Amino acid sequence: MHLRRHKSLIGLDIGTSAIKAVELTWQGSGPVITGFGHAALPSPDATLETLQRLLREGGFHTRRVATSVSGKAVIVRYLTMMRMTPDDLRNAIHYEVDKYIPFDVEDVVMDCQPFEAGGLGDLATNEMRVLLVACKRAVIDEQLRILALAGLSPEVVDVDVFALGNAFETAVRRPAEAGARVSALVDVGASKTCVNLVRAGASLFTREIHNGGEACTNAIAVRLGLKRGEAEALKVRPGEDYERLRQAVAGAVDDLATEVRLSFEYFENQFDLGIDEVLLSGGGARLAGLDQDFSRAFQRPTLPWDPTGDLPIAAGSVDVEALREHVADMAIAVGLAARGNRSRSA
Numbered sequence: 001m002h003l004r005r006h007k008s009l010i011g012l013d014i015g016t017s018a019i020k021a022v023e024l025t026w027q028g029s030g031p032v033i034t035g036f037g038h039a040a041l042p043s044p045d046a047t048l049e050t051l052q053r054l055l056r057e058g059g060f061h062t063r064r065v066a067t068s069v070s071g072k073a074v075i076v077r078y079l080t081m082m083r084m085t086p087d088d089l090r091n092a093i094h095y096e097v098d099k100y101i102p103f104d105v106e107d108v109v110m111d112c113q114p115f116e117a118g119g120l121g122d123l124a125t126n127e128m129r130v131l132l133v134a135c136k137r138a139v140i141d142e143q144l145r146i147l148a149l150a151g152l153s154p155e156v157v158d159v160d161v162f163a164l165g166n167a168f169e170t171a172v173r174r175p176a177e178a179g180a181r182v183s184a185l186v187d188v189g190a191s192k193t194c195v196n197l198v199r200a201g202a203s204l205f206t207r208e209i210h211n212g213g214e215a216c217t218n219a220i221a222v223r224l225g226l227k228r229g230e231a232e233a234l235k236v237r238p239g240e241d242y243e244r245l246r247q248a249v250a251g252a253v254d255d256l257a258t259e260v261r262l263s264f265e266y267f268e269n270q271f272d273l274g275i276d277e278v279l280l281s282g283g284g285a286r287l288a289g290l291d292q293d294f295s296r297a298f299q300r301p302t303l304p305w306d307p308t309g310d311l312p313i314a315a316g317s318v319d320v321e322a323l324r325e326h327v328a329d330m331a332i333a334v335g336l337a338a339r340g341n342r343s344r345s346a
């Protein structure tokens with residue numbers, strides 16, 4: 001029998017507009033959703049208070065969390081380097097890091113690892129691909145300070161765009177014959193959009209675009225002469241104002257689609273590989289008509305996906321209706337919680 005002392009982990013996604021949390025508990029047959037919370041974040045100052053309320057109400061069983069960072073304080077680089085041991089790699093990166101990141105090395109927390117990208121691109125036999133991630137220390141310290149004040153115990157600090165890929169791997173099990181498909185995961189948040197291109201369970205390419213649902217709210221406010229709160233309400237529930245909404249956001253949606261498409265084109269040219277489908281998540285992707293606009297812009301199947309997949313839900317401790325309503329927003333939180341599965345064999 002496989003005995004684990006800690007069986008539950010909360011994936012905690014503190015976004016710019018909402019905090020999302022999913023607790024997964026590993027039982028005999030695999031992970032079960034045993035806790036869930038979603039709370040709008042009126043301003044960054046309200047993070048601690050909002051988090052504390054979410055934790056009281058979410059039916060969680062543990063204080064252990066996996067959380068993530070994102071935004072301009074995080075740098076992700078894919079490098080090609082000579083093959084070397086992990087220790088040598090760390091040394092080499094340390095001495096050359098100012099070539100790759102625009103921050104002072106003293107001000108960042110860094111991690112690097114060899115990156116298996118499923119045989120992508122041309123590599124000489126003595127070369128390897130390396131993933132380098134750096135985050136401003138102050139950003140991580142502030143996040144850890146809030147978690148400590150909320151009585152949480154952080155186990156993992158990840159990056160949003162990688163958590164997105166991990167959610168897909170956890171929730172979506174593809175038949176073997178579909179393994180060669182390249183899926184573009186596109187998670188539209190309030191202030192940014194994560195793009196992660198995956199094939200056969202491996203991430204091939206990631207990018208964060210600094211544009212999201214907030215730009216649509218701003219466009220509605222400016223074009224229709226509304227206050228921010230009114231514009232947000234119209235965006236989320238347009239009702240009879242559907243056509244006015246569509247006109248007001250057309251330019252903002254077009255800008256975002258163009259930025260995402262440029263990432264796709266870069267990837268396809270660089271690696272001579274096509275993207276088969278686009279899978280949408282994030283609160284911003286719930287914008288009425290966005291999936292149609294994106295599918296026209298990308299010229300390939302573009303659909304929302306369910307990051308909770310076929311994971312069982314413990315109805316006794318989870319507000320299933322609220323989870324269903326927010327399911328599109330939960331991808332990153334699911335991917336973070338899934339980091340608790342260290343005994344995964346496949």
Ligand SMILES: Nc1ncnc2c1ncn2[C@@H]1O[C@H](COP(=O)(O)OP(=O)(O)OP(=O)(O)O)[C@@H](O)[C@H]1O
Nearest residue numbers: 015016017018189190191192213282283284286287
């Ligand atoms: N029904 C809806 N229609 C349109 N937009 C929506 C809807 N529901 C939520 N949104 C938008 O989704 C965004 C919030 O999504 P999400 O929680 O994924 O972002 P976030 O994590 O807070 O932001 P970020 O990741 O950029 O920091 C907001 O811009 C919000 O207005």
Ligand SMILES: [Mg+2]
Nearest residue numbers: 015016189190
């Ligand atoms: Mg987010």
